Amino acid sequence: MGTFPWKHRIGMASSMKKRQDTTIIDIARLAGVSKSTVSRVLTDAPNISKDARERVLEVVRQTGFRPNHLARSLRSGNTGIVGLVIPDIANPFWADVARGAQDAASDKGTSILIFSSDWDPDREARHFRALLQARVDGAIINPVRDSLEDIADFGIPLVLIGSSAGRFADLPSVGSNIEQGVAIGLDHANTLGLGLPALIVGDAERSARLRFVAAVKAEISLRGSATDNLIVEDGHYTVEGGRAAMERILASSSKPTFIFAANDLMALGAMQAVREAGLRCPEDISILGFDGIPAGEVSAPGLTTVAKPSRQLGAHAFNLLTEKRQTAEHLTLPCTLIERGSVRTAPPLSCAI
């Protein structure tokens, strides 16, 4: 017993047959019990004599045996793996969501298969297929499209995550409270006497855009202002997109002094455009972001933003996936305001003079 002579394998030709060196049967033989008993010990099943359990555990420890998860999964139907399909793991917001899910999963001994869809339906579809074939126990998905007919009958537990998640009543979801976030953002701006914002928003076909714009309009209406002339500039969900959108706004006849971006990256891009145009933020133009990514902390001025609870989003999504209720639950987590320096805190010039 002890070490086994045949456990070396340095390097792998991809077609090399991998045979597991030690199996549950070897353990059984060494411990003088049946494979059933070993299995019971390893799965913490009831009705095992203390003696047998200890003998088995001792052999397991000495041999360094690890049960083959594949065989276990094949037989039991549970893989201990869940899928996570997000737009882009390199996007700090989604990376944070992933981290939250990872931590929650790690606590329960579950591993996470992460995919980046790049907002591309084809890539997304490929990833879905990969998930299904890997027989994951469930998946957390930020759907690219708003039509989910094809994934509704996935046959595996699903949790939707993100702004558009709540739109599918029969699927559990986790999202941040956009309306509340917009409210506290505009509330803050209002307190500072900032007036109506110009909006920089993302890709038109995503429902997140609609929801953000609608929330802003609702909030403005609530305060008694008209929303007809609201400036809304579309762009890509990136720094570059935000910069381009801001440049277009600056080139237009409208001269807004308050920008509300639907996403921090765009807000930061807008901030760059403002600076490059020779204007100052926040003195000339206030910028409010939406996300709460770490990069906003290091910009100058620091980005004042409405932070989504990204990490908690991921953690709750995972928990929702496992602690399955009877009915689809819809979690909406509140946003928080992070005040840094990109919003003008002094009263507007027109008042100060």
Place this chain on the structure above:
Amino acid sequence: MGTFPWKHRIGMASSMKKRQDTTIIDIARLAGVSKSTVSRVLTDAPNISKDARERVLEVVRQTGFRPNHLARSLRSGNTGIVGLVIPDIANPFWADVARGAQDAASDKGTSILIFSSDWDPDREARHFRALLQARVDGAIINPVRDSLEDIADFGIPLVLIGSSAGRFADLPSVGSNIEQGVAIGLDHANTLGLGLPALIVGDAERSARLRFVAAVKAEISLRGSATDNLIVEDGHYTVEGGRAAMERILASSSKPTFIFAANDLMALGAMQAVREAGLRCPEDISILGFDGIPAGEVSAPGLTTVAKPSRQLGAHAFNLLTEKRQTAEHLTLPCTLIERGSVRTAPPLSCAI
């Protein structure tokens, strides 16, 4: 045929027995061939009649059948999954590495299991166990410790990634060329007449720190200066750590005008400290980073930095894992200089006056 009536499963009790509805045997029956033939078709094996292949594919398409990856993996020994163990997926540098690996993997139909070790040996060990049990085809690892005895005989192909990766001669590795990166960084500084840098570096126990400091000293020596009085301030690999380190430097008697940080986050933290101390960057203090994370783009001033090829790092690591050579290969990818605004380009004041 067409849709199957029994494919519904809404919600999952975790102990519910999951039996696959359609198997290769059903396909065989429907297509009027044997399961062997179906298997051959699905694995693109040779020696299949055109007729049989088409019949099988037709049935597969109509039923929407997907082979069970678990069973396939169990029998063949290949899971089509590789592991990736990095310090933190929420760290933009590592997120980018992960993305590079993901893209490379996606091209070959491989999925990636991502773990965050948080530089914690215990967490790392847990993740290693998870990888082994999941029977991944291989793993890309940024090792927390420099002692790898325990993972050397993992029995699965391994590729090390990161600064300390090359230290293990018998394991293939991918890393960025720190020495060359330091060289182009200091070269740039030298061209601008910046003089000797003060260093802000990370955790002392990581070999990355040693390597960075050594490279800087070597480069300075090469230029004929002494390295004895080089200021080296330790800190955590975070914005906060960089800020704290910079505050300590500012509080000390030395008054450096050029900071070279071993990592962008620390550089950005240092920039904040400089600003908060009422000094200007780059006029009073130049700051040079090392990483090339996107956040450096949106700071003010933009962070001039030596960029590591993060995404390529991940991609090459994956490729190294699959296109296995006989001997362990050590890839070293070059860094590039990104000039933004955090390094003073005008000659020093003492000269200008």
Place this chain on the structure above:
DNA sequence: CGCGACAATGGGAACGTTCCCATGGAAACA
């Protein structure tokens, strides 16, 4: 003392696939 209940265990089937070997037939060659 007999009998049911239950704890502890073993053996075989099952999970869904790939791999190996055997077989039949057609094509190629003498």
Place this chain on the structure above:
DNA sequence: TGTTTCCATGGGAACGTTCCCATTGTCGCG
């Protein structure tokens, strides 16, 4: 026409586990 070769196919074993059922022994209780 007989023999060899090779293509196409089928059937069973194997992968390493968990699940199910049967068996044994022990205890408690009437």
